[in-house]
Amino acid sequence: MVQTIGVCGAGTMGSGIAQVAAMAGYRTILYDMDAGMIAKGRAGIEKSLALLQEKSRLTEAERQATLDRLSFIHRVEDCIADLIIEAIVEKPDIKLDLFLRLASVNDPKTILASNTSSLSLDALAEKVPGPERFAGMHFFNPAPLMKLVEVVHTLHTAEETTQTVMQVARQMGKTPVRCKDAPGFIVNHVARPYYLEALRLLEEGLSDPETIDALMVATGFRMGPFRLMDLIGNDINYAVSISVYEAMGQPERLKPSPIQQQKVQEGALGKKTGKGYYRYE
Numbered sequence: 001m002v003q004t005i006g007v008c009g010a011g012t013m014g015s016g017i018a019q020v021a022a023m024a025g026y027r028t029i030l031y032d033m034d035a036g037m038i039a040k041g042r043a044g045i046e047k048s049l050a051l052l053q054e055k056s057r058l059t060e061a062e063r064q065a066t067l068d069r070l071s072f073i074h075r076v077e078d079c080i081a082d083l084i085i086e087a088i089v090e091k092p093d094i095k096l097d098l099f100l101r102l103a104s105v106n107d108p109k110t111i112l113a114s115n116t117s118s119l120s121l122d123a124l125a126e127k128v129p130g131p132e133r134f135a136g137m138h139f140f141n142p143a144p145l146m147k148l149v150e151v152v153h154t155l156h157t158a159e160e161t162t163q164t165v166m167q168v169a170r171q172m173g174k175t176p177v178r179c180k181d182a183p184g185f186i187v188n189h190v191a192r193p194y195y196l197e198a199l200r201l202l203e204e205g206l207s208d209p210e211t212i213d214a215l216m217v218a219t220g221f222r223m224g225p226f227r228l229m230d231l232i233g234n235d236i237n238y239a240v241s242i243s244v245y246e247a248m249g250q251p252e253r254l255k256p257s258p259i260q261q262q263k264v265q266e267g268a269l270g271k272k273t274g275k276g277y278y279r280y281e
Ligand SMILES: NC(=O)c1ccc[n+]([C@@H]2O[C@H](COP(=O)([O-])OP(=O)(O)OC[C@H]3O[C@@H](n4cnc5c(N)ncnc54)[C@H](O)[C@@H]3O)[C@@H](O)[C@H]2O)c1
Pocket: 008, 009, 010, 011, 012, 013, 014, 031, 032, 033, 034, 037, 086, 087, 088, 089, 090, 094, 098, 115, 116, 117, 118, 138, 139, 140, 141, 231, 232, 233, 236, 240, 272
């Protein structure tokens, strides 16, 4: 039974996932190697809970109880839990290194889940100790609001592991959907051209981000591709584009755009850095 959840990475996704876990009643540990990110993650959660209380979506007692269930750590050795959700940088070697360290300090039954958007979980499972307790748990941004969670089982994931992850997602008030491991799983696979075709228009000087976004919103999308890339983080979106492109055998239609690379090189990562395709306060 899952009582304690560890979340690794206190960035855009990790801090949101930790908030959701603590609100759902789990003792929650939020770990990041960067003390500044832990402070930022903690402040973000506190602000979000205060806002929910202001809107009467949370009582003062619930807000306080949620905060009491949360702890913030910067030593991986202290990340001991029944289920650990990894939400760090989208790089396979760095994720694997973290999973190896987590496996060495946790019980062999601890479920290890990755929030990766696009990396091959089958490939990671080959190297994670105890691959039967390893799965994907892919939340969407912003994690406290978005209902969907893709629960990805690898060739080695035990049915019991998948069931437990689905159950935890439901307890968090989410809608879990079972997926097989595939490049970008379901949503990022289908959504890739939404970003890339918009970037082609920009590359060719045929339109600009404001116009493209306004038109896509007018046709019924909740958010235009450039606003959405800024929300996701241009580094993450670029990494996902490369990973899906490579995994699909480099088809021309999925080739990442040089504009994405340029944004990353400039540090224009989007909302999280205050500048991307748009500027943010
Ligand atoms: N941003 C999105 O919209 C989105 C949506 C779904 C899934 N994801 C996935 O979630 C993961 C995290 O994305 P994000 O947008 O939250 O990234 P982010 O850049 O906002 O945060 C990443 C955090 O990980 C920390 N970190 C990096 N390496 C670490 C390590 N070795 N040990 C501990 N902490 C480390 C960083 O300090 C940072 O705080 C990625 O795998 C991404 O593909 C992102």
